[in-house]
Amino acid sequence: MNYCRTRAIVLQVTAHGEADKIVTFFSPDLGRATGIAKGAKRSLKRFVNKLEEFSLLQFIYRPARGDGLLFLSEAELENAHLSLRTHYDRYVTATYAGELTLRFTLEQDPDPEIFALLAWTMHELADGREPLEVAAFFHLRLLGAAGYEPRLDRCGFCGRTVENGQEWSMHAGRGVVVCGGCRQDQRGSILPLRMQTLRCLQHAQRADLKSLSRLRLARKNALEALTLLHRYTQHLLQHDIHAWQQMRRLAADQIPAFPPSV
Numbered sequence: 001m002n003y004c005r006t007r008a009i010v011l012q013v014t015a016h017g018e019a020d021k022i023v024t025f026f027s028p029d030l031g032r033a034t035g036i037a038k039g040a041k042r043s044l045k046r047f048v049n050k051l052e053e054f055s056l057l058q059f060i061y062r063p064a065r066g067d068g069l070l071f072l073s074e075a076e077l078e079n080a081h082l083s084l085r086t087h088y089d090r091y092v093t094a095t096y097a098g099e100l101t102l103r104f105t106l107e108q109d110p111d112p113e114i115f116a117l118l119a120w121t122m123h124e125l126a127d128g129r130e131p132l133e134v135a136a137f138f139h140l141r142l143l144g145a146a147g148y149e150p151r152l153d154r155c156g157f158c159g160r161t162v163e164n165g166q167e168w169s170m171h172a173g174r175g176v177v178v179c180g181g182c183r184q185d186q187r188g189s190i191l192p193l194r195m196q197t198l199r200c201l202q203h204a205q206r207a208d209l210k211s212l213s214r215l216r217l218a219r220k221n222a223l224e225a226l227t228l229l230h231r232y233t234q235h236l237l238q239h240d241i242h243a244w245q246q247m248r249r250l251a252a253d254q255i256p257a258f259p260p261s262v
């Protein structure tokens, strides 16, 4: 039986029976995938302290038969991103990114762009960057990679190019910006959008990941951007993003003791 190797970001880990673990991860070669790590709770060498949420690692695995689970044979840790599990704000943001990834991707649909974005996000958070800012850039870019890029360069109704000195809003149902002239005619979810936020998001849509690491979005602008992107996403998915409530508390500086004391 042939074994394969792939890099992966772990998204979810659940116990299975006495000794096994089921792991959902995102990989450049497989996209979203789920595998079983037999004996993961016992095997110190092969898995211990590696199968944790948000870890970057390499799996050695046997492909699934049919639609079944991959057989995970061994894991080699590249980066544990430990602080994502010890800092509440980083944990919540990584969870938000993980949930969005699960919602916008399919099982075994390879996507190196989304993998690179996810790896970038975990790295920036572990590096101590402002979580709301990272979340806003991740969300924007994930929508683009998944084929739902918001239209931010011109009015989605009359085609007028975005220029400074005018008032712009966002039509959250359509994922397009709206000029002041068209806004009155539109029904539905029209949300305010500061020019500063809009310009930064325009840059963030086109920047490579290295440049994205240098781009700055102030906290209030990041929250504005996230609110718009979340509303647009709710419309697309017709489904709630569970981690959004924690993100909102984060934005309001309501940080509970973390990790929770037991």
Ligand SMILES: [Zn+2]
Binding pocket: 155, 156, 157, 158, 159, 160, 178, 179, 180, 181, 182, 183
């Ligand atoms: Zn217009």
